[in-house]
Amino acid sequence: MNSWLKQSGAVGLDSLELADFPDTGRGVKTLRPFKEGEKILTIPAGILWTVKHAYADPLLGPALRSAQPPLSVEDTLATYILFVKSRESGYDGQRSHVAALPTSYSSSILFAEDDLEACVGTSLYTITKQLEQSIEDDHRALVVRLFVQHPDLFPLDKFTVEDYKWALCTVWSRAMDFVLADGNSIRLLAPFADMLNHTSEVKQCHVYDPSSGNLSVLAGKDYEAGDQVFINYGPVPNSRLLRLYGFVIPGNPNDSYDLVLSTHPQAPFFEQKQKLWVSAGLDSTATIPLTLTDPLPKKVLRYLRIQRLDASGLAVIARQQTDATDGKISDSNEVEILRFLVESFSYLLDSFGTPLEKLEQQLAEGVYSPGGNAWAAAHVSLGEQRVLRLARKRAEELLSAVESGSGNVRNRCANCGKGSAQLSLCGRCKAVAYCGRACQVAHYKQHKARCQATASKSG
Numbered sequence: 001m002n003s004w005l006k007q008s009g010a011v012g013l014d015s016l017e018l019a020d021f022p023d024t025g026r027g028v029k030t031l032r033p034f035k036e037g038e039k040i041l042t043i044p045a046g047i048l049w050t051v052k053h054a055y056a057d058p059l060l061g062p063a064l065r066s067a068q069p070p071l072s073v074e075d076t077l078a079t080y081i082l083f084v085k086s087r088e089s090g091y092d093g094q095r096s097h098v099a100a101l102p103t104s105y106s107s108s109i110l111f112a113e114d115d116l117e118a119c120v121g122t123s124l125y126t127i128t129k130q131l132e133q134s135i136e137d138d139h140r141a142l143v144v145r146l147f148v149q150h151p152d153l154f155p156l157d158k159f160t161v162e163d164y165k166w167a168l169c170t171v172w173s174r175a176m177d178f179v180l181a182d183g184n185s186i187r188l189l190a191p192f193a194d195m196l197n198h199t200s201e202v203k204q205c206h207v208y209d210p211s212s213g214n215l216s217v218l219a220g221k222d223y224e225a226g227d228q229v230f231i232n233y234g235p236v237p238n239s240r241l242l243r244l245y246g247f248v249i250p251g252n253p254n255d256s257y258d259l260v261l262s263t264h265p266q267a268p269f270f271e272q273k274q275k276l277w278v279s280a281g282l283d284s285t286a287t288i289p290l291t292l293t294d295p296l297p298k299k300v301l302r303y304l305r306i307q308r309l310d311a312s313g314l315a316v317i318a319r320q321q322t323d324a325t326d327g328k329i330s331d332s333n334e335v336e337i338l339r340f341l342v343e344s345f346s347y348l349l350d351s352f353g354t355p356l357e358k359l360e361q362q363l364a365e366g367v368y369s370p371g372g373n374a375w376a377a378a379h380v381s382l383g384e385q386r387v388l389r390l391a392r393k394r395a396e397e398l399l400s401a402v403e404s405g406s407g408n409v410r411n412r413c414a415n416c417g418k419g420s421a422q423l424s425l426c427g428r429c430k431a432v433a434y435c436g437r438a439c440q441v442a443h444y445k446q447h448k449a450r451c452q453a454t455a456s457k458s459g
């Protein structure tokens with residue numbers, strides 16, 4: 001591969017070599033010192049794997065153009081790589097790159113069910129299951145739309161669903177994405193630069209020059225000869241790292257939980273609410289990342305404040321400015337959304353296969369073999385549970401602040417909101433009251449998790 005790279009105009013290879021490192025596996029070692037900011041490597045435009053190059057290929061291009069609708073960027077790159085891999089002659093340089101790629105990956109989509117079990121309840125588990133299905137479907141569609149149409153270019157025994165998964169994992173774990181000044185983006189694979197491992201100790205130091213089309217890597221810090229050179233893949237949570245790159249960072253500060261909020265279009269006042277969501281930078285279905293540093297983002301509260309508005313609330317909002325939902329709309333609306341959040345977070349936490357403390361204990365006791373698939377999946381579960389615990393704590397704090405500021409909630413029915421002299425407290429947690437048995441029964445499903453948590457806290 002190196003002689004092809006040099007002949008094609010790559011710069012910097014004489015100071016670098018591939019080497020194995022204990023924590024990251026194969027990576028790039030520098031043979032001389034570099035100062036932070038110095039250019040280490042340039043891979044010229046002509047040998048990058050891009051959609052444009054796939055379409056410019058004299059054999060592959062016409063076939064790609066015949067596929068309607070056109071392939072996605074990901075499928076184009078995956079097909080391009082498999083196409084080159086399948087060639088028995090020609091494409092020597094590119095084939096030398098493909099030959100240097102890993103033969104197998106450890107993305108969660110390739111996990112055995114037993115390994116994936118360690119992250120039941122996480123977004124990774126759900127997305128991995130969905131992906132397993134959609135990859136099969138996408139592959140079937142590619143066979144029909146493209147592969148069987150050009151059997152001379154795409155021999156089916158080299159374009160199996162297993163080959164397709166391998167090619168997707170190659171793209172996910174090695175492609176670089178850049179947003180250009182015109183707002184468009186480019187996804188590319190750069191031979192040799194794709195051997196650089198990730199660390200959060202450097203800032204982003206891989207650069208795409210739109211005028212030359214070259215990809216360069218700068219030193220993200222000072223290096224001594226013999227050091228591993230790193231780039232930064234971005235502030236990626238473990239769930240994404242494991243799905244796309246097949247590794248995790250224990251105690252990853254970027255861990256997050258993607259909270260999905262949605263409302264049925266037939267819900268009351270949907271159209272009016274839709275307008276309010278849009279003016280708040282949201283939509284009727286919103287996926288909002290909860291993070292360790294911001295476990296309960298304002299957007300979550302804004303979404304729910306709007307979702308729970310009744311006719312009178314909507315009338316009030318209509319008279320106010322557009323950012324009216326940025327703060328509390330009314331005590332009852334705020335209490336309702338915060339209770340919903342506390343209960344929802346408890347419900348989500350209950351759906352994790354192994355609770356946080358037990359998982360921490362299992363990891364400390366070495367139940368999962370370190371570095372293995374189940375171990376990595378367990379770390380994803382830890383991260384998401386930590387975020388959800390923080391989010392629930394924040395919602396509980398906000399709830400008690402509103403409740404203490406708005407009078408005793410035990411003076412109002414937790415289900416219908418009516419104040420009445422004849423309320424009876426929930427016999428178990430004694431934290432909420434009901435105007436009658438019907439309201440208590442109706443509210444039970446929503447109240448159950450909080451009831452258990454409150455009752456166990458008060459002993």
Ligand SMILES: C[S@@+](CC[C@H](N)C(=O)[O-])C[C@H]1O[C@@H](n2cnc3c(N)ncnc32)[C@H](O)[C@@H]1O
Nearest residue numbers: 023024026173174194195196197198245246247
């Ligand atoms: C762009 S490639 C880097 C080269 C790769 N190590 C190889 O041998 O081909 C990305 C892959 O490297 C590995 N990797 C990168 N950074 C890592 C890290 N900090 N810890 C563990 N593995 C890492 C993961 O397998 C990831 O999917």
